[in-house]
């Protein structure tokens with residue numbers, strides 16, 4: 001071999017790592033393959049998923065990142081320290097060309113409710129080091145948890161400073177609620193997408209690769225395990241099931257959607273259980289965080305009925321139809337995802353029930369009485385069934401987590417939105433975008449407050465939400481940055497609330 005190389009990339013805050021074991025054999029002949037970073041996800045009491053994808057030339061137009069057709073062996077290590085002095089699990093896996101040289105290692109056998117560090121080696125190079133965490137045992141409340149949530153990270157609209165600030169908050173779990181990539185062409189913002197609108201597998205793969213070269217995004221992945229669900233832009237704006245936004249050709253869209261779902265799985269730290277199939281992707285799932293919390297991760301895109309009254313903001317009677325669901329394609333009257341959610345809530349295994357999902361859940365009326373047909377306002381029977389489920393099953397602390405709208409909101413959920421005196425039966429936290437929409441502005445007045453008295457907080461800046469969670473309360477800090485069109489803005493807290501155990505709704509912190 002021509003020479004030895006030690007390639008250790010250490011991200012901010014993770015400390016210095018030495019290559020105690022993995023660097024003993026190193027070949028410098030091949031270019032560094034870990035340019036897309038590393039990630040972990042899907043924490044369980046005994047393990048997590050470790051992810052990476054080999055791509056020495058991330059922007060190659062074939063979407064294969066400069067890899068040859070050969071499959072490549074990848075070694076992985078998990079340690080209790082960031083210097084890898086105490087390695088507790090190690091193994092080998094294969095990065096297959098068929099999966100764009102991604103790996104999804106399902107590590108098991110780890111102790112519950114503990115922190116770990118991980119890294120990979122392939123082709124003589126060592127990856128960055130990531131920090132991850134296992135969930136508490138199902139019978140334990142476990143340590144307090146800081147959960148951070150984010151969505152809508154449009155590369156072409158701005159820099160990912162909010163991801164960097166999120167990482168600096170050192171959360172123990174990160175939820176990404178969709179629009180991790182955007183499908184459009186170059187864009188007009190401070191930086192550009194490579195290539196035009198993405199339509200096929202190669203283009204989706206290359207788009208993920210471009211996003212994943214971002215060091216701020218890599219830092220956010222490296223700090224904690226993620227739970228992810230896609231929204232529309234991972235495929236196409238405002239699609240519904242197999243109905244595209246802009247084309248009448250459903251066959252072409254079916255192929256496009258299949259390519260998009262495949263690239264999503266390849267690029268996310270998901271289990272094999274979530275792997276794409278010929279017709280879809282089995283994404284909705286439940287992740288238990290001991291007796292502290294359940295995360296019910298929903299899919300409001302893949303199975304929904306088409307938007308009522310032609311989409312957009314409408315005053316639309318069809319939005320009330322009992323036969324339309326945002327969670328299901330109705331088959332002989334059955335609604336499998338709605339039923340799965342209600343059954344899971346009824347188990348009552350944890351203090352907090354979080355519904356990790358994509359689109360605005362609470363009623364929100366415009367000044368003319370119109371509402372958005374793309375959110376739950378366009379599927380009001382679905383919302384009524386879920387909310388009735390909260391009440392009938394006596395769900396103590398339901399909290400809906402939302403992305404999509406590029407603005408932050410804090411909402412009380414009401415039994416009857418028409419009656420201001422009606423009981424508060426749950427809470428909704430809506431995270432603003434990481435970058436989508438550019439800098440935003442300083443307006444914090446809740447729009448149309450008189451018709452929406454249950455909407456308690458509003459911000460139009462970019463950022464994320466930080467939620468320190470204990471058995472007694474969920475604290476919510478709306479974190480914002482004033483600029484994303486330039487890199488490196490500081491973060492501030494634009495508003496803080498608490499949700500107390502047994503008392504749904506937002507109280508000023």
Ligand SMILES: [Fe+2]
Pocket residue numbers: 152153178179233404405406436
């Ligand atoms: Fe978005």
